[in-house]
Amino acid sequence: MINIHPTKKLRGTKSKLLENKKIVVGVTSSIAAIETPKLMRELIRHGAEVYCIITEEVKKIVGRDALTFGCGNEVMEAITGNIEHVALYDECDAMIIYPATANIISKIALNIADNIVNTTAMVFLEKKPLFIVPAMHENMFDAVKEHIEKLKLKKKTYLISPKMEEEKAKVASIEDVVGFVIEKIGNKMDKKVLILNGGTAEFIDKVRVISNLSSGKMGIALAEAFCKEGFEVEAINALGLTPPYYIKTHKVLTAEEMLNKALEIGKDADIIISCAAISDYKPKNTSDKKISSENEELTIKLKRNPKVLEELRKVFKDKIIIGFKSEYGVEEEELIEKAKDRMEKYNLDMVIANDLSKHYFGDDYNEVVIISKNNLIKKISGKKTEIAKEIVDEVKKLYPKNVETFGI
Structure with a gap:
């Protein structure tokens, strides 16, 4: 039997x-x-x-x-x-x-x-x-x-x-x-990770927005992978797919909303990961009505949004903060250098870089390079679910003295 x-x-x-x-x-x-x-x-x-x-x-x-x-x-x-x-x-x-x-x-x-x-x-x-x-x-x-x-x-x-x-x-x-x-x-986990996910949108008028094609698949894969490893996971989600029901999720739309929500709930997190496609710019002026489609031309002036990773590091000096860096059609060496520059500029613990010309938004597969402050440069390709597991494994190695706490 x-x-x-x-x-x-x-x-x-x-x-x-x-x-x-x-x-x-x-x-x-x-x-x-x-x-x-x-x-x-x-x-x-x-x-x-x-x-x-x-x-x-x-x-x-x-x-x-x-x-x-x-x-x-x-x-x-x-x-x-x-x-x-x-x-x-x-x-x-x-x-x-x-x-x-x-x-x-x-x-x-x-x-x-x-x-x-x-x-x-x-x-x-x-x-x-x-x-x-x-x-x-x-x-x-x-x-x-x-x-x-x-x-x-x-x-x-x-x-x-x-x-x-x-x-x-x-x-x-x-x-x-x-x-x-x-x-x-349900169990209360010792370690909490906050994931920023999806594509933000900036309003031109009451019905039109400037946005991007982020699917949210990578963030969902990360949320699921951290859950399997025994982390408490919370997500801030903009446009795109929604994390599964067992992950507490906060819905936002604009970059400002995402930043404010991250500052609000990030204080309780041990790790913050921003894999969201956050708008760099927003319209300088937003109409409080629907702009007429009869206009022959429409000129929109843009102004820069605050950099979410930069603002998070200013407030959360001792947390593990991880960012993503996407480029399009660059050589691998340039991609790695740009990721290193971002890590140094915002004092990040890790950056995951990818070239969108190889796998565009919404693809189930990706090819990334993980760069960490521990001098790690690791290239991974495959399904996003497989990449997420590798990222989780590398995140747990950031503090080798505390590996037992991270369940290794």
Whole structure:
């Protein structure tokens, strides 16, 4: 018999936010139960150990094998002499009921314990975090609102709101549920990295902007790579792709907004990385209306924006600050020299340089040179996800005396 279920290989592949957390997932007989294996696997990807308990009726909707596949442990459907409800309470940090039917919600609110799910919930109630994720017809949801409101008043009890669509209270998305669980019981990491990402935009008038084609892919790859290594990651995102749900993200648009937000939250970060394509210039004057398109010519005078890296270094003298330097159609030696000049000018710890003529904005691949204050010059090419991992490895080497702190 195989002792280690293959599902265990997923553990921590996205982050360590739920590392060493044990969670029991209770499944009840809504059609939304078909989503439960995906939920359990997502919890595992963030480091959790997951156990599954089900009501008898669930087997008509989703098989035990599918649920075992999802959590990697044997599924429990009844309380035996092993007193599973007490053992799960003693062993686990939290319980999630996904999906939660009108029946199970009513029984928990009325303190009825007649199956393994509501009996286990009664043990957790007000003692350890209990997450209830409703799924049912809209009329049934209205009928049990009194019970839902009663449960909301309970300590450590969280009702995750459904999506009201097509006359149904549809179960909340897996991302919403896992994100909320991480928010409430997730690990607090020792080291925090702040990533500035995406392309900023500067307003010409109320509808037109000057911007660039940055996709945000590199910043997202870095955010994910740092998460996997056990860092707390926060992002400031302008235009482009948005970081995944488990990374706290602040939305900005202009270079000034990005700088102000970085100054505000950067004080709590150990490392600040700016891979954003930040506008160097902005219109000297911005119209408070939409400029007429009937004009034959339009002249726009530009003025320089503050250099974000320069301003961050002025305020955060002792933090690790890393910048990116992009050029177009230059020789490698010139690219490296320009990166070194930037590192020296702004007193940066590391600069990642690339030539956009080889891989333009939005490409999944890139070719970069890492230059650090430790006299490192390292050329890397490949997928942005692979490059991000290499960058994280080099960032952790910046302070070799503190490598243990960085998880090396």
